Amino acid sequence: MGSLFSQIPLAVLSIATIASAYRLWESLLGLRAKSRLHHEIIARAKIDDVLRDIIERANHAELTALEVEMVREEIEKVLSNLSEKDQKLVEEGLSQPSRVGTKKYVTELLTAA
């Protein structure tokens, strides 16, 4: 029993290591999903004047809160082209609790992911 108890800290370390590795893997998939969505947005911008205009502005100036909202709506239309997993990962980035982070995330999707 004593030796079983002595394994508790190492078991917790193992759980933490596995959870960390999983989280890191999810993060890398998140980066890939971001890059894929960027390419989808660029492709859509070729037929969407509003999106092309916003991309042009994002390349030269900071987006306003209204523009960020507009981009989010546009992204919703493009999201369906991605796999379910990629959609979920992008949604996490778009609905993060940080307003500054959301703005940067959206701007990066438009300019270069």
Add this chain to the structure above:
Amino acid sequence: MGWSEFRTKVTHLWILMRKAWDRLFKWLFSLLLVVGLPSVPIALEYVRTGHVQQDTYFVISIILSGTYLCGAEVYFYKFVYILLLIINGLLDVVPQSSSTGELTHHGGALLIAVALLHGTERFGWHVVQDRPFPDSLRNNNG
């Protein structure tokens, strides 16, 4: 491939690298402040006495897991932080001379577990989601 196309590709690659580089250093900077700085007492104790008492590891792990618990967004992480908080708290009061005293030799491992969990959590926040650091800046419009 023409010269202008090559130049565009190189410029694009440079922008990507620079952006990822900035975010990576933002992550490392955050780790330095939220994991490294609170762990300074361990280094100080080692420099002063030549060894680190297990109690020091346990106390720092308790403080860190309690702090990270407040900011964790995933329930699994909250669960593990609470688990670490309880285990560290219990091990801190177990006398080393007792029958379960051997348990108290894993303070370093538990501290590494806390740091690993929070480090990877922050990787997603800063490198993928591009959240600012310090976290208090997150609702600024700038």
